[in-house]
Amino acid sequence: MRRVVWSELDKTQRELLLQRPTRNLSAEVRGNVQAIMEDVALRGDAALRALTQHFDGVALDDLAVSAAEMAEASESLSLELRDAIEAAGSRIEAFHNATRPRSVIVETAPGVTCERISRPINPVGLYVPAGSAPLPSTALMLTIPAALAGCSNIVLCTPPRKDGSVDPIVLAVAARIPGIRVFKLGGAQAIAAMTFGTASVPRCNKLFGPGNSFVDEAKRQAAQRSDGPAIDMPAGPSEVLVIADAGANAEFIASDLLSQAEHGADSQVFLLSESAELLDAVSAAVDRQLETLPRREIASKALEVSRLVQVRDLQEAIDISNDYAPEHLILALRAPREWVDRIQSAGTVFMGDWTPESLGDYCSGSNHVLPTGGAARAWSGLSVASFMTSLTLQTATSTGIANIGPCAVTLAEAEGLEAHARAARLRLAALP
Numbered sequence: 001m002r003r004v005v006w007s008e009l010d011k012t013q014r015e016l017l018l019q020r021p022t023r024n025l026s027a028e029v030r031g032n033v034q035a036i037m038e039d040v041a042l043r044g045d046a047a048l049r050a051l052t053q054h055f056d057g058v059a060l061d062d063l064a065v066s067a068a069e070m071a072e073a074s075e076s077l078s079l080e081l082r083d084a085i086e087a088a089g090s091r092i093e094a095f096h097n098a099t100r101p102r103s104v105i106v107e108t109a110p111g112v113t114c115e116r117i118s119r120p121i122n123p124v125g126l127y128v129p130a131g132s133a134p135l136p137s138t139a140l141m142l143t144i145p146a147a148l149a150g151c152s153n154i155v156l157c158t159p160p161r162k163d164g165s166v167d168p169i170v171l172a173v174a175a176r177i178p179g180i181r182v183f184k185l186g187g188a189q190a191i192a193a194m195t196f197g198t199a200s201v202p203r204c205n206k207l208f209g210p211g212n213s214f215v216d217e218a219k220r221q222a223a224q225r226s227d228g229p230a231i232d233m234p235a236g237p238s239e240v241l242v243i244a245d246a247g248a249n250a251e252f253i254a255s256d257l258l259s260q261a262e263h264g265a266d267s268q269v270f271l272l273s274e275s276a277e278l279l280d281a282v283s284a285a286v287d288r289q290l291e292t293l294p295r296r297e298i299a300s301k302a303l304e305v306s307r308l309v310q311v312r313d314l315q316e317a318i319d320i321s322n323d324y325a326p327e328h329l330i331l332a333l334r335a336p337r338e339w340v341d342r343i344q345s346a347g348t349v350f351m352g353d354w355t356p357e358s359l360g361d362y363c364s365g366s367n368h369v370l371p372t373g374g375a376a377r378a379w380s381g382l383s384v385a386s387f388m389t390s391l392t393l394q395t396a397t398s399t400g401i402a403n404i405g406p407c408a409v410t411l412a413e414a415e416g417l418e419a420h421a422r423a424a425r426l427r428l429a430a431l432p
Helices: 011-017 021-043 045-056 067-076 079-098 136-149 168-174 187-196 213-224 250-261 276-291 296-304 314-324 336-342 357-362 398-414 418-429
Strands: 002-005 104-109 112-120 124-127 154-158 181-184 206-208 239-244 268-273 307-310 328-332 348-351 388-396
Touching: 002 276, 021 045, 021 187, 021 213, 045 187, 067 168, 079 136, 079 168, 104 398, 112 398, 124 136, 124 187, 136 154, 136 168, 154 187, 187 206, 187 213, 206 213, 239 250, 239 314, 250 268, 250 276, 250 296, 250 328, 250 357, 268 276, 268 296, 268 314, 276 296, 276 307, 314 336, 328 336, 328 357, 336 348, 348 357, 388 398, 398 418
Parallel strands: 002 307, 124 154, 124 206, 154 181, 239 268, 239 328, 268 307, 328 348
Antiparallel strands: 104 112, 112 388
């Protein structure tokens, strides 16, 4: 990883430093994704089979995962792995259940109540990436809040392997949700299938899940259609930014940086510190740990667009982080809680030396489907609320219309909307 000193960079150099690596590919990716979307919209299942053979190297007769395949997948797992899935699932469920939307009723005036209630979205489409590594943890992060929201029509797409099967751990996680339908589809074509619907794949009202730049772009294009689905958030290639003080553990930080770098060549990692000695120690630790990393080729490519940044002080590091708006932010600080109020933009924050990013990826309980590419400036991570819509109710009694009807009349007359005023005025006149 190359080291830079923030104070020595001008405005343009700073902007280039914080630029995501996928930005330069966006024009080409947009065109390719648009072609895939149009093909699926036109040819449906035929396009899906052709695209799956082209991109995944497998010819499929049936795009859907059968009940037998689901059952076999669950049986094939070791007891240790099944226990880990259940343990992680219980923590994810506990946190998401505690933070799900609750109905609220407020008396805003005597005789007038306003309520807010929630309803599940149906059907919902979940995307679980595989690529160079399957992500059953993502299946947990998507299916559990969907189930807690009460979604009864859940569609899950995940790429097939070369033999036409789906990763058994992903299937075992999916099998925990009654009635879920799983399809052997990956990439932009999976997003297109859930956007338009085909003979095999249902059209979905909202799409969820992370993916590579193609998946991220496909979700964006889907959401831009006038009749298209909503999406959870822009969730593309993974990224982490670490802010560390001089007392941080260099080996810990190196492992955190590599844990994101190994996701893909288009991932990006940063370390910001005021300590030149720590930056040097982390750089050496990254090199050492990289040598024994099974996915070192992938991680090495990500490290080419990643940096070690020396800052003036921790406040400058926080300012840079807020501007970058990372998916994952790690505060490897002696007193991380003291800095939380200054953090404005981040998908999720890991506090202190003993909270590696991998806990959040798998089993702490919070969700790992998070906004990337700077979207954390305005988007939040996945929650039960993401799978629900909210509606309000209002009720006025005769006492209520008497109390607030005159207010409605006055405001309607000020806007020149006589029918609005009359609707309230007639009721006021009819009061006993």
